[in-house]
Amino acid sequence: MFENLTARFQETFRKLRGKGKLSEADVDEALREIRIALLEADVNFKVVRDFVSKVRERAVGQEVAASLTPGQQVIKIVNAELTELMGGRERKIQFAPKPPTVIMIVGLQGSGKTTTCAKLGRLLKKQGRKPLLVAADTWRPAAIKQLQILGDSTGVEVFATHQGDDAVKVASSGVERAKSLGCDTVIVDTQGRLHVDEELMAELCSMQKAILPHEVLLVVDAMTGQDAVNVASSFDERLELSGVILTKLDGDARGGAALSTRAVTGKPIKFVGVGEKMDALEPFHPDRMASRILGMGDILSLIEKAEESYDEAKAAQLAEKLKTANFTLEDFQDQLEQMQKMGPLDEILRMIPGMGRIKGVGDMKVDEKRLRQVDAIISSMTPEERRNPEIINGSRRRRIARGSGVKVQDVNALLRQFNQVKEFLKQFGGGGKAGRRAMRKGMIPFMQ
Template sequence: MFANLAERLQETFRKLKGKGRLTESDVNEALREVRLALLEADVNFKVVKDFISKIKERAVGQELLASLNPAQHVIKIVHEELTALMGGQSSRINLAPKPPTVIMMVGLNGAGKTTTSAKLANLLRKQGRRPLLAAADVYRPAAVKQLEVLGSQLNIPVFAMPDQKDPVAIGRAAVDNALTGGRDIVIIDTAGRQEVNDDLMAELENMKEAIKPHEILLVVDAMTGQAAVSVAETFDSRLGLEGVVLTKLDGDTRGGAALSVRSVTGKPIKFIGVGEKLDTLEPFYPERMAERILGMGDMLTLIEKAQENFNAEQMAKMQKKIRSMDFTLDDFLDQLNQVKKLGPLEQVLGMIPGLGGAKKLKDVKLDEKELVFVEAIIKSMTPAERNEPERVLNGSRKRRIAQGSGTTVQDVNRLLKQFEQTKKMMKQFLDMEKTLKKGGKMLKNPFLN
C-alpha cells in the first residue's frame, strides 16, 4: 500500500539526510518534493497546501535551529504532521451503554459493504463481542444470500427477512432479534446507492430515525482517491457519519483517500481493508500508517498479528530455540507455514524496520509458491541434515537432496543461506519485541539512528 508515495518520500529524505547541515533552501527543495509526491498520490490540494505550510513553519524556525541533526529533525516533523493529518489517534467503535450496539454500514454500489460487514463482525467477535449480521439490502440480487454464506463461513448468525422489501422494517426486526437472542452488536448491511439518488438516501435517513444506530460507518474504496473524500462529504451531510472504512487499501499505491478523508470531512478512518480474506480488516492507527509510509516499519501491528495467529505455547518454545540457537530446518519450515497466516509476505516484510522501504522491497521476488520447493528440499533431508545442516551437509549430500526434491544444488544452497539469514532476523525480531514491551514505546526510526 502507498508504494509510490512511500518510495518518493523515502528517496527525498535520503537525499536530505546526506546533506548534513541544512540551509533554508535545502528544506524548501525537500518540501517541494514532498508536495509533488502528495499531489501525485491524489491527495486533496488544500490538504497538501496546509500540510506543507505546517511543516515549513516548524522546519525553518527555531525548532530546527536548536536541533543537533537538522535532517533527522525534519523527518521527525513530517512524521508527526503526517500522523496528525490522518487523525492523530485511532478511533474506536462507540459502544452502547446498554446492548445491543447498532452499526449501520452505508456506501456506494461496489464499495464492498457486504464483505466488510462480515469482516467487521469477525473482528469484533475476536474482541469478545457477540455480533449479529442483518441483511437489509433488498435491491441487489443475491445480496442476502452472500451475507448468509459469509456468516456461515464465520459461524456468525445472519438475520434475514427474504419476503420483506422494507429495509427499515428489517433493521427494526434485527435489533429486536438481537435483544431476545443475547447479541450485543448488530451490523446492518444496507443497499449500495449513488449519493445523487435522493430517494435511496432518504431511505437511509428513515432507517437512522427508526433504529437510532450508535455508529454509521461509510465503506469506501481507497483506490478511488479524492472521489472517496467527496462521497464521504455527501453521506456525512445527509446522515452524520461516525467514521469511514477504507477497503482495498492493500492495492492503493497512491494514498489520496487515507491522507485526505479526516482533514476534509473531520470524520476518522476507523478500519482499513488490507486483503480479500475475512480476517483482513484492521483498526486504523494513524501513527503506525505514517511509520509505514516513511519506511519505519510497523512492529506493533506485526507483533499483534503474531500473537493473534500463533499458539502461545508454540511461540514460547520457538523463542527458547532461537535464543539458544537450537533452531533447525524443521523449525524453519514450521515458521514459514506460520508466517503465511500473517498475510502476504510483502506486507509482513514491510512492517519490519529497515525492510519497509519501498525501494528495498522493489526488486525482491516474493513468490509464495516457492514454499512448495522449500518444503520438498527440507523433507528430502535426513534428520541429522535438518538438525545440523552447517556441520553435516557436503557436496554429495546436497546433490542427493536436489535430486530427491526435483530442484538444483543452487536451490539447496539458496535455502541454506535463507535459513541462516532467518535465524539472525528472528533473533533481532525477538530483541525488538522485548524492547517494545520494556519501554512501552515505538521502535526508533531507522532514519534517526
C-alpha cells in the first residue's frame, strides 16, 4: 500500500512538474491524490474535506516560488498545513505547582490504558519524580492485577483495592494515599467502555469532580478509523481533555486518528506508545506524524537539496582522500558542514521513500546537538591538531574542551569515533564499493 501511494503521488507530481505554473486543474488533481492518501490513512472524512479545501485555497492563490517546481510547491503546502494542524512542537505534562499532580487516564476498552499508565509511571520515575499508580478500573476482570504486575516490574508503587469497589472512592483514596506516601504524581487508571456508555461517562465525571486532575489524557489506538472523532469529541465534551496519548504506533497503521483527534478536540498529542515493552513511550513529533500519515517519501526534494548544497569539487577531493585513507579531522568537519547545509539529518532520512517502513529507521534519531558540538570541538583545535590528531595530549584535550565549552570526555569520545571511522576506511582499502560504503557510514557518524 505504501509503495503504491508513493508511486501514485510521484506520478501526480511529475505531471505537475512539467508545467511552468500551477493551474487550478493541476492543484485539483494533486489534491485528489492527497485526499485519497488521507482517507486511506484513516483521517476522518470531514477533517480531510476541511484540510483539502484549506490547502486548495492556499495553493491556488499562491505564486509559485522561483526556486521550486509547482509540484514541490504543493508538497510544501500540504506538509506545512499537516504539521501545523497536528500542533507544532511537542507538549509535555503540566505539573501542578503544589504536588501531587493528578493525571487521569481515560479511553475506550482495549486502547491500552493500563499499559500506558504503567509506562507513564516508569517514564516519570526515570525523570526523578515519585509516581503512584491508582487502579481505579474496578470493572474489567483482572485489570487491577494487570496494573499491579506492571507496577511491580517497573518499580512504581500501585494503590489498589478490589474488583467491584466504587471506582470514584478508589481514585480519591488513591490521591490521599499519594499525599501520605509523599508521591508527587498520581496516575489514575480508569475503566474503559464505549464512549456511548452513559454509566461510564457519569462515573468518569464524578471521579473528575472528586480528584480534580491536572491532566486528563485520552488514550487512542493508532489503528482507529473514522470513529476516532466520535470517541475524542465524546470524551472531550464530558471531561475536557488536556491531551491525547496515541498507542500501538509500532504497527503499520498510518495513524490518521492523530490528525482526527487533534482536529476535533484541539488538544495536543503528548505521547505515543511504540511497543509492548515498558520503555516504549515517547514524546510526540507532529512533523514525523505528518509524513507517516501521508505515507510518502520525498525523493525529489532530497535530490534537489543535495544538488543545491553539495560541492562537487569537494566531494571528488574527499573520495580521493578516502582512497588513500588520508582522512583528517579537517575532512571530517568539511563533511559535517556539507551535511548540515542539506538540513536536519533525520529530515533527510525521512525523505527517502520506503525508509519509514524499514524497522528501526522510524525511531532512528540523529543527534543534531551532538553534531554542533563536534563542529565546535574541531573548530577549537589548531590546524596541526586537525591534520595530526595523535599529538593531542592531555593538556591539549583540556584546552580544546574549554575552547568548545564541552567536557574532556566529549573530546575523547570524538577522537575515538574519528579513529574508528579511519580504521574502518583503512580496513576496506578505501576504494571501490567498500570504500563508498565506508564513506556513507562515515557521513552519518552520529546516528543512534
